[in-house]
Amino acid sequence: MSNPFDSPLRITLKLWIVLWLFFLLWPNARNRELWLEYATLFRSDAETRRAAIYGKDFFEFLEFCKRTLPVGSTFRLVGVAYQDIARVRALYYLYPCLQSESPQYTLVYRASGFRLEGTSVWAALDPSRYVLRSSNQVTP
Amino acid sequence: MNGILGSLAALFPSALAGYALLHVIDRKRTLFFIEKCALGFGLGLGCLSWTMLCSQLAGIRYSLVHLAVPLAFPALTVAVTFLGNLRIHHGKFPPPRQKLLLKGTSLRGWDYVLLIGIGFEMAHAFFRAWIRPMEAYDAVSNWGLKAKAIYLASGIPIDFLQNPDYREFHPDYPPLVPLLESAVYQFLGTVNDTASKTLFPLFLLSCVTLFWACLRRAELPPSRALAFTFMLSSIPYFTSQATNGYADGVVSFYFGAGSLYLYLYLWHRSRDPLLLVISALLTGLATLTKNEGILLAGIQSLVLGLVLASARDMAARRSRLKIFAAHLGILSAILLPWFLLRVDLNLANDVTSGAVLRWGQIGRLGSMLYFYQTQVFGLRNWNLVWILFLGLLVWNWRGWLHSSARPLILTVLLALVAYNGIYMITPHDVMWHLRTSGSRLLLHILPQVMFLIALAFEETGKKP
Numbered sequence: 001m002s003n004p005f006d007s008p009l010r011i012t013l014k015l016w017i018v019l020w021l022f023f024l025l026w027p028n029a030r031n032r033e034l035w036l037e038y039a040t041l042f043r044s045d046a047e048t049r050r051a052a053i054y055g056k057d058f059f060e061f062l063e064f065c066k067r068t069l070p071v072g073s074t075f076r077l078v079g080v081a082y083q084d085i086a087r088v089r090a091l092y093y094l095y096p097c098l099q100s101e102s103p104q105y106t107l108v109y110r111a112s113g114f115r116l117e118g119t120s121v122w123a124a125l126d127p128s129r130y131v132l133r134s135s136n137q138v139t140p
Numbered sequence: 141m142n143g144i145l146g147s148l149a150a151l152f153p154s155a156l157a158g159y160a161l162l163h164v165i166d167r168k169r170t171l172f173f174i175e176k177c178a179l180g181f182g183l184g185l186g187c188l189s190w191t192m193l194c195s196q197l198a199g200i201r202y203s204l205v206h207l208a209v210p211l212a213f214p215a216l217t218v219a220v221t222f223l224g225n226l227r228i229h230h231g232k233f234p235p236p237r238q239k240l241l242l243k244g245t246s247l248r249g250w251d252y253v254l255l256i257g258i259g260f261e262m263a264h265a266f267f268r269a270w271i272r273p274m275e276a277y278d279a280v281s282n283w284g285l286k287a288k289a290i291y292l293a294s295g296i297p298i299d300f301l302q303n304p305d306y307r308e309f310h311p312d313y314p315p316l317v318p319l320l321e322s323a324v325y326q327f328l329g330t331v332n333d334t335a336s337k338t339l340f341p342l343f344l345l346s347c348v349t350l351f352w353a354c355l356r357r358a359e360l361p362p363s364r365a366l367a368f369t370f371m372l373s374s375i376p377y378f379t380s381q382a383t384n385g386y387a388d389g390v391v392s393f394y395f396g397a398g399s400l401y402l403y404l405y406l407w408h409r410s411r412d413p414l415l416l417v418i419s420a421l422l423t424g425l426a427t428l429t430k431n432e433g434i435l436l437a438g439i440q441s442l443v444l445g446l447v448l449a450s451a452r453d454m455a456a457r458r459s460r461l462k463i464f465a466a467h468l469g470i471l472s473a474i475l476l477p478w479f480l481l482r483v484d485l486n487l488a489n490d491v492t493s494g495a496v497l498r499w500g501q502i503g504r505l506g507s508m509l510y511f512y513q514t515q516v517f518g519l520r521n522w523n524l525v526w527i528l529f530l531g532l533l534v535w536n537w538r539g540w541l542h543s544s545a546r547p548l549i550l551t552v553l554l555a556l557v558a559y560n561g562i563y564m565i566t567p568h569d570v571m572w573h574l575r576t577s578g579s580r581l582l583l584h585i586l587p588q589v590m591f592l593i594a595l596a597f598e599e600t601g602k603k604p
Contacts, residue, residue: 019524049271098306
């Protein structure tokens with residue numbers, strides 16, 4: 001039976017498989033954290049997985065905000081940089097509450113002592129994670 | 141686990157409807173069963189999102205019952221065709237023309253290794269998609285957030301798309317992916333983003349299946365077709381992007397398969413119109429997936445137009461004009477509902493509306509070339525694919541120039557030119573823009589590039 005792979009394809013395929021296996025096995029075999037993460041995620045439920053990926057501390061704050069904020073209210077997140085992926089995860093998780101330039105609530109994450117004129121502390125998870133409520137806004 | 145099974149159950153009826161639709165239009169039984177399953181999945185889901193867009197225009201709110209309505213049409217047509225076939229063939233369906241794909245497919249040693257490799261990559265993609273919730277940047281900010289908003293509003297929430305505080309999340313992006321994710325939520329009755337991520341490895345699986353089917357249609361021997369299918373499915377970046385909730389893998393599926401079927405239509409002497417219709421439908425659905433899909437569909441129409449315009453005799457040219465009109469008609473019909481909605485809402489794109497064109501920007505070429513060399517030699521992400529492609533482009537350019545693969549090469553090159561044209565005029569920092577999107581855009585032409593490599597190797601193999 002003739003070999004279906006002529007010489008150029010045979011060489012290319014062998015080289016391809018070597019590279020494939022190398023980049024598949026080498027970084028993963030050495031990466032104990034990845035295996036531990038997989039093991040943790042595999043055993044967890046959906047919300048525990050989200051906590052593990054978003055960061056336990058941040059996810060705890062998001063859950064607290066979700067419980068606290070009235071549905072459909074507007075908010076602003078303080079303590080998370082604009083380009084930080086945590087910010088978009090927060091916007092996604094907290095929807096249908098919407099971010100706004102003139103918000104009803106200010107969500108303060110790990111920015112102890114942050115205060116805004118015309119607001120007061122409405123709910124606090126701990127001294128550095130809390131929600132400020134604007135006194136000018138009407139809660140929906 | 142229940143969510144994942146639920147998502148499969150949610151997608152199954154649409155895929156079945158797509159399969160049924162193909163069964164109806166494939167009167168000569170040209171399509172192979174596995175090929176029809178993969179095509180049916182993509183077309184069925186595309187049909188679902190298109191119907192949802194039309195319903196939005198008609199002011200009908202999305203509900204589970206409403207989502208089932210599009211299924212009634214293919215079910216009815218299949219029933220009618222089934223009865224018609226019974227009458228015509230006296231109780232027998234025309235035999236499926238599966239020989240093309242099955243002939244000589246007895247597996248040998250290497251084939252098993254390659255099949256195991258493909259199976260491993262597919263299983264790995266599903267595992268990675270299901271083990272993590274939706275968390276990647278664009279997956280949550282672009283697609284996931286919109287899907288959640290659509291589900292909670294039982295329709296595309298106009299005020300959300302027009303909210304200036306959410307303009308950064310590209311309200312102008314076509315909504316096929318969020319619509320499909322929201323359909324999964326609708327079926328499950330809750331937002332379960334791990335479950336909705338099932339979509340993406342399914343698109344990967346379908347893409348790989350169609351790639352193999354197209355190679356077989358291009359008459360590559362089974363083992364070689366399997367080898368190149370393995371090569372495509374083992375490109376780390378290609379599979380990883382099918383696990384994170386990004387829409388680029390979906391564009392790869394629609395535009396990749398759309399281009400390959402167009403190539404097959406032009407290449408086959410029989411010029412089976414079914415292949416052209418499939419190509420137009422798939423490419424049309426790419427326009428509903430990402431803005432880039434609109435550009436790519438334009439390129440494909442241009443390539444088809446050029447090929448048809450090169451017809452010498454006038455009679456043929458007239459009939460080819462009809463072919464071109466049909467292709468363009470299908471593309472336009474698919475894009476129309478989103479186009480109308482977008483115009484109505486006055487949704488602008490940040491890149492094209494803020495585009496800057498100055499001579500000084502020619503200096504961006506340096507940054508772009510630097511970025512592309514990181515991709516070409518980025519073996520960890522791309523294995524040897526770009527090195528092989530560029531190598532063959534240089535070494536085999538004469539062969540390609542005179543081969544039947546010219547339309548496909550032209551499609552790939554025009555897509556690269558168009559994308560780089562956009563990087564030249566982007567109002568954003570070009571390196572940031574390239575870093576955040578450049579490699580993903582290469583995915584849109586990856587199946588075509590791998591197909592070209594396969595064809596070039598096939599030609600080399602035939603040389604004495």
